[in-house]
Amino acid sequence: MNQKRGFFAVLMLLALGGVILAIARHVVTGTPFLPGQEKSVWLVEARIDFDADGGAVTASLALPEDQMPGYELFAEQAASPGYGFAILTERRSRRAEWTRREASGEQSLYYSAQLVESENRDDNHANDPPLDQSRIVYWDEARELAARDLLKVARERSSSPQSLTRELIKLLDSATSQNAALLRSGAEQRSDLIMHLLERADIATRSVKGLYLEDARRRQTLSRLVEFYTGSEWLLVDPRTGAVGLPADFLVWTRGRASVLDVIGGSKSRVQFSMIRQTISANQLARASNGEGLFSRLGVQRLPIEEQSMFKLLLLLPLGAAVVVFMRVIIGLQTSGTFMPVLIALAFLQTSLIAGLVSFVLIVAAGLALRSYLSRLNLLLVARIATLIVLVVFLISALSIVGYQLGFSTGMTITFFPMIIIAWTIERMSILWEEDGSSEVLKQGGGSLLVAVLAYLLMQNPLLVHLSFNFPELNLVLLATILAMGQYTGYKLSELWRFRAMDDL
Amino acid sequence: MGRAWVSRKQLKNYGMLGMNCRNVDFINRYNDRKLFPLVDNKLQTKLLAQEYGVPTPLLRFVVREQHEISHIEQEFEGLEHFALKPAKGSGGKGIMVVTGRHGDQFVRSSGTEVSISDIRRHMSNILAGLYSLGGSPDVAIVEDLIAFDECFAGYSHEGVPDIRIIVFKGYPVMAMLRLSTHASDGKANLHQGAVGVGLALDTGRCLYAAQFGRPVSMHPDTGQALGDIHIEGWRDILLLASQCYDMTGLGYIGTDIVLDRFQGPQLLELNARPGLAIQIANGRGLLPRLRHIEGLTLNRRFRSEHRVDYAMRQFAELEKNPPGVGAEVA
Incomplete structure (x- = not known):
């Protein structure tokens, strides 16, 4: 008894410790307990790679301004061992400059910025007067003619610079027009082409480079949009779609003709961007700028962006494990493979529920059919499972291809399923089928899927996702719960049914 | 016919042993993991039985x-x-x-x-x-091969009926006879449809019988009345089961014993994780008996004869006054 009391004391300590730590983090850092009270913060990282020639190196990267439409620069850092670093402001544009006396071999420089979403979508530069910059690039005769024809049609169909731009982009995409085809075939980028055409119509233009922000993206490059002057203000247009106005989730990185990246003393330079969305309360934003507290050091948010997205998934695993323990120990549901349902639930997180369920059932059913042939070959176990793995890979590829051809893009996400686990599942189910009949297979398979769906529903709950990521110490509470359930010696719910005959006594 | 569910309180009153309780309080506590191979490998069990003079085929x-x-x-x-x-x-x-x-x-x-x-x-x-x-x-x-004992004629579909006895710390605590049926395809597993006949520990007589979790009074294939079952030489069978504790050192085991026409009772195999269905076949829970044995101040020198006699005396009382209202098949 004493031993039991000690055990429960430890459990209480664990659970209390978790809760207290979470509350302390809440108080110190201001991270809210509920999602939705927080602001979205985009952490954007630019990575510059180049081969240094061996001499002095100067690398210069165009930076976003403090105020961008829809976003506000909150903090910025540069990491570049051995380099001098400065942020220069000249003529209202900002540039980061890395300098070093001697460098050779491959170099990587990092600049990262934290951007807060803001309500203010007005552009500071929306009303700048256009510079007199008629630096028209002249084309050959045929293209000039084609441009003139195209502009003429566009002008006839429009009444304002906005509508002219829209019509022009529409005409450029027309499949029947030879003029459009001729213009499109040039070496210029689409945005340059539109700018040159608009300049011929006496509309002032600016080029805009920016990023489409999407959570957990890596190796992105800047997208180019075009701004044109309506006579009173600048408007942004997407040169591919012709949509006028600032696209959602678009971060304006830099404007104008200045290059994005200049490297002196190096070659093969390029810049790539990765980004992640974080949720931080306004309160925390205020404090994070000094950011040296214990909790901000111990938060997952301190990890590099790439690791963070993995942790988002990893920290949800204890939740799934607790669901399995609950369903097996307290409810008494039979599943095939102890923690297989959790892995299936993780796969569902990637594929969405219905698509995941359908493809999982399809793969296992097809696998069982193939396995029934394998059992006639009298193979050894290891060879049999290896064969199944190969067959499952084939099945998944086939399903993906068929799904793609039929137009289901979800077909592609099946590859998230853990193949080796699926092969084992098929093997177990097939043995079960031979020994105990199909009803047992349905019982255990259904049980596994039920647990997987339950685990999925919990693991995609926004509140639980928020808590597990921002308060990792709450997993101690889960741990205590699991340990407590491990000591449960009462009846399972299923035993109330199993021993129902006792009612007749 | 009863309801589809039975309440937690009722199960507790009957002393039914649940899976969680069996695993944590009995298997984990009394069965040393390193001894498991002795029972999981039939060859080892057999060699051990020969060493201890326990009869096996x-x-x-x-x-x-x-x-x-x-x-x-x-x-x-x-x-x-x-x-x-x-x-x-x-x-x-x-x-x-x-x-x-x-x-x-x-x-x-x-x-x-x-x-x-x-x-x-x-x-x-x-x-x-x-x-x-x-x-x-x-x-x-x-x-x-086991020579089919005639006392079981008409009680089995195919295969030899076997007697499952739960032995806890050397004391037999509950017994049942497993009869294969057409539904169980000649197998003796209760969940596959074999008939489980609960046996009185003091006499070896039929106490209660169940198939698919429901009480039955006769063999579903042969129509033979199950209430007449009476195992001859019951004490010897219990002795054999009890000796398996000394032989393996495992505190909580299920022993499977068959009756040979010429050789008498034979140990067929042992199980370190015996199932819970024996409680349904007996219409009684295991827990009061297990707790009773647990509460004994155990004398290691007790020989199997003492333990068997104690169990036959002690649990006979329980059977005369079953925790459930009497529903004996007679």
Whole structure:
């Protein structure tokens, strides 16, 4: 008894410790307990790679301004061992400059910025007067003619610079027009082409480079949009779609003709961007700028962006494990493979529920059919499972291809399923089928899927996702719960049914 | 007919042992994990039983290596009937019973005839681990066949009825007779549809019987009344079961015993994780008996005779006053 009391004391300590730590983090850092009270913060990282020639190196990267439409620069850092670093402001544009006396071999420089979403979508530069910059690039005769024809049609169909731009982009995409085809075939980028055409119509233009922000993206490059002057203000247009106005989730990185990246003393330079969305309360934003507290050091948010997205998934695993323990120990549901349902639930997180369920059932059913042939070959176990793995890979590829051809893009996400686990599942189910009949297979398979769906529903709950990521110490509470359930010696719910005959006594 | 559910409180009143309780309070506590191989491997159990003088079907020979199979027919010379088993098989899988010869052919219990090459292939499957848990390599054992005791005539569909006795710390605590039926396909597993007949610990008489979790009063295939069942030589059977504790050192085991017409009770196999269905067959829970034995100030020097006599006295009382309202099949 004493031993039991000690055990429960430890459990209480664990659970209390978790809760207290979470509350302390809440108080110190201001991270809210509920999602939705927080602001979205985009952490954007630019990575510059180049081969240094061996001499002095100067690398210069165009930076976003403090105020961008829809976003506000909150903090910025540069990491570049051995380099001098400065942020220069000249003529209202900002540039980061890395300098070093001697460098050779491959170099990587990092600049990262934290951007807060803001309500203010007005552009500071929306009303700048256009510079007199008629630096028209002249084309050959045929293209000039084609441009003139195209502009003429566009002008006839429009009444304002906005509508002219829209019509022009529409005409450029027309499949029947030879003029459009001729213009499109040039070496210029689409945005340059539109700018040159608009300049011929006496509309002032600016080029805009920016990023489409999407959570957990890596190796992105800047997208180019075009701004044109309506006579009173600048408007942004997407040169591919012709949509006028600032696209959602678009971060304006830099404007104008200045290059994005200049490297002196190096070659093969390029810049790539990765980004992640974080949720931080306004309160925390205020404090994070000094950011040296214990909790901000111990938060997952301190990890590099790439690791963070993995942790988002990893920290949800204890939740799934607790669901399995609950369903097996307290409810008494039979599943095939102890923690297989959790892995299936993780796969569902990637594929969405219905698509995941359908493809999982399809793969296992097809696998069982193939396995029934394998059992006639009298193979050894290891060879049999290896064969199944190969067959499952084939099945998944086939399903993906068929799904793609039929137009289901979800077909592609099946590859998230853990193949080796699926092969084992098929093997177990097939043995079960031979020994105990199909009803047992349905019982255990259904049980596994039920647990997987339950685990999925919990693991995609926004509140639980928020808590597990921002308060990792709450997993101690889960741990205590699991340990407590491990000591449960009462009846399972299923035993109330199993021993129902006792009612007749 | 009862409801589809029984309340937690009722189960507790009957002293029903649940799976969680069995695992945590009995198997984890009284069964040392390093002793498990003694019961999970039938060959080890058999050798141990021979060492302790516990009667088991006579072991004829063991096939350990693939190359022994090519000249196996010499070993079968003079063997009219035998059982071929995987040592690590579970739930009766991979057992081939040969009841006689017909020229070169072997006659199986089902009546089909097989050739020596069929037996070779079966042996090779056993060695490859087709029937063992997790597919680990196995050995094949050949032992004498149990001669069906006439006292069970009319009580079994196919296969020999066996007696399952739960032995806790050397004390027999509950017993049942398992009768295969057509529904169970000749197998003695209750969840597959075999009939479980609860046996009174003091007399070996039928106490209660159940199939598919519901009470029955006669064998579903033969119509024989189950209430008449009375096992002869009951004390010897309990003694045999009790000795298995001394033999293995496992505190909580299920012993499977069969009655041979000539040799008397024989130990067939042991189980370190015996199921809970025996409670349904008895219409009684195990827990009060287990707690009673747990509460004894145990004297290690107690011999199996003492333990059996104690259990026969002690649990006879329980059976006269069952926790559930009396519903004995008579």
